[in-house]
Amino acid sequence: MPLHRTALFTLRSLLSERAATRVEIEAFRDARLRELIRHAWERVPYYRGLFERHGITPRDIRGVADLAALPLTSKRDLQGLSPEDVTARGVNAAKLITHPTSGSTGQPLAVRRTWREERLLNAFRRRAVRTYGRRAMDRVAYVGIPVALDPRNDRLPQRLLRRVGLPRFTVVDCLQPIPTIVRRLCELRPEVLSGVAGALWRVALAAGAAERARLRPRFVHVGGEVLLPAMRRQISEAFGAPVYDIYGSHEFNILAWQCRQSSEFHVCDDLLILEVVRDGRPVAPGQRGEVVATSLHSFAMPFIRFRLGDVATQGESTCACGCPFSTIRSIAGRMNDYLSLPDGRLVHPAEILGIVVRNASWLGEYRMVQERLDRVLLRAVPLVPPSSDQIAHLCHVVSGFLGPAVHFELTLLEELPLEPSGKTRVARSLVGSIYDGVEWSSPF
Ligand SMILES: [Zn+2]
Numbered sequence: 001m002p003l004h005r006t007a008l009f010t011l012r013s014l015l016s017e018r019a020a021t022r023v024e025i026e027a028f029r030d031a032r033l034r035e036l037i038r039h040a041w042e043r044v045p046y047y048r049g050l051f052e053r054h055g056i057t058p059r060d061i062r063g064v065a066d067l068a069a070l071p072l073t074s075k076r077d078l079q080g081l082s083p084e085d086v087t088a089r090g091v092n093a094a095k096l097i098t099h100p101t102s103g104s105t106g107q108p109l110a111v112r113r114t115w116r117e118e119r120l121l122n123a124f125r126r127r128a129v130r131t132y133g134r135r136a137m138d139r140v141a142y143v144g145i146p147v148a149l150d151p152r153n154d155r156l157p158q159r160l161l162r163r164v165g166l167p168r169f170t171v172v173d174c175l176q177p178i179p180t181i182v183r184r185l186c187e188l189r190p191e192v193l194s195g196v197a198g199a200l201w202r203v204a205l206a207a208g209a210a211e212r213a214r215l216r217p218r219f220v221h222v223g224g225e226v227l228l229p230a231m232r233r234q235i236s237e238a239f240g241a242p243v244y245d246i247y248g249s250h251e252f253n254i255l256a257w258q259c260r261q262s263s264e265f266h267v268c269d270d271l272l273i274l275e276v277v278r279d280g281r282p283v284a285p286g287q288r289g290e291v292v293a294t295s296l297h298s299f300a301m302p303f304i305r306f307r308l309g310d311v312a313t314q315g316e317s318t319c320a321c322g323c324p325f326s327t328i329r330s331i332a333g334r335m336n337d338y339l340s341l342p343d344g345r346l347v348h349p350a351e352i353l354g355i356v357v358r359n360a361s362w363l364g365e366y367r368m369v370q371e372r373l374d375r376v377l378l379r380a381v382p383l384v385p386p387s388s389d390q391i392a393h394l395c396h397v398v399s400g401f402l403g404p405a406v407h408f409e410l411t412l413l414e415e416l417p418l419e420p421s422g423k424t425r426v427a428r429s430l431v432g433s434i435y436d437g438v439e440w441s442s443p444f
Helices: 003-015 022-043 045-053 064-069 075-079 115-130 156-163 178-188 197-206 209-214 229-239 349-358 388-402
Strands: 097-099 111-113 140-144 169-173 192-196 219-223 243-249 253-258 265-267 272-278 288-295 306-314 327-332 334-336 363-372 375-382 407-412 424-429
Touching (some): 022 045, 075 363, 111 115, 115 253, 140 178, 140 197, 169 178, 178 197, 192 197, 243 306, 253 327, 349 424
Parallel strands (some): 219 243, 363 424
Antiparallel strands (some): 097 111, 265 327, 288 306
């Protein structure tokens, strides 16, 4: 598809989620996938090698119908590679915006994008939030992990907008004690409240009557972690507002957003191709499988049939609300428990996992379990075998954070055992988990 037609289609789609018909979206996806595969073949060493090993050339992929011929890629496949292997030739990897991992994903992976790609993906996220009623001048508070602005992501348009006070967006650090977060939100009085599901749920439970009266956002949107029905209800009751769930990831920004009418999730079909597969084959509506996605707008560091490690229930090919997007019914993504410590602290798991990731560059994948109040285990799969000094250093810094009353133990494994349900419980507390007692075999 010529560049100007891609740009026009995308611009029109971003202005309104109902601008394009299903037929137009499908034609766009076929054309864009062909371009992506040719680009990855010609310019990205990792994909060239992968396709060659599987005997695939760009001619074999005429559109989305041929997607199943392409091999899957997991985080593990990309983790040990250099930026030059996974980014496109001709793109200066040092100039790309790099997304650091917070640690709460369970598997760190640096994601790189150009400035333009970053704007574009953010625009797709904003389109989703607009469907919930977000207005340009809304005061928005986000309860999550603050990330320092990458200087490569700070150009003149953003600086000019900041000068006039836009966007009216404040990040409230979710690693702070919950009462501090509640106080800060009461000062901000956001018109739109957003954040990671677990933190907003705790804020909702902690807010007293006076605070609830002050906190009256028009709507709440959450993401990053599994939102259970009980959590949704309690957040909604506390703030007197509807709660919507957005399914996102570092690699894709937004993948799907909850429909206001049907409660299914609209897949962002004009941004990516999302497949729900079991044993590499797509599942039928109502069935569960693993999420595999291909970004149609990430060319600097492509993601092609990338395994997100999440489990979803496939929905219908169009939504009952009349939107031109396909749907998924539910997503069982990451579950992260807060940890209660013997000294009385209630700690967000990202605080500990952030320390882990910063102090163990050798780490591939990991899970943290608080077995008892005074015992925390980290099960880790190394990318390269760590030295005894590296292990001792990690244990020292994590133990220093947890305090002398907690015994911290590190176990190195070749691979992590899967949860029977297929969920990713990155941080789990056996002392008390909001996710315990949920029937996972049925959609929720
Ligand atoms: Zn819908």
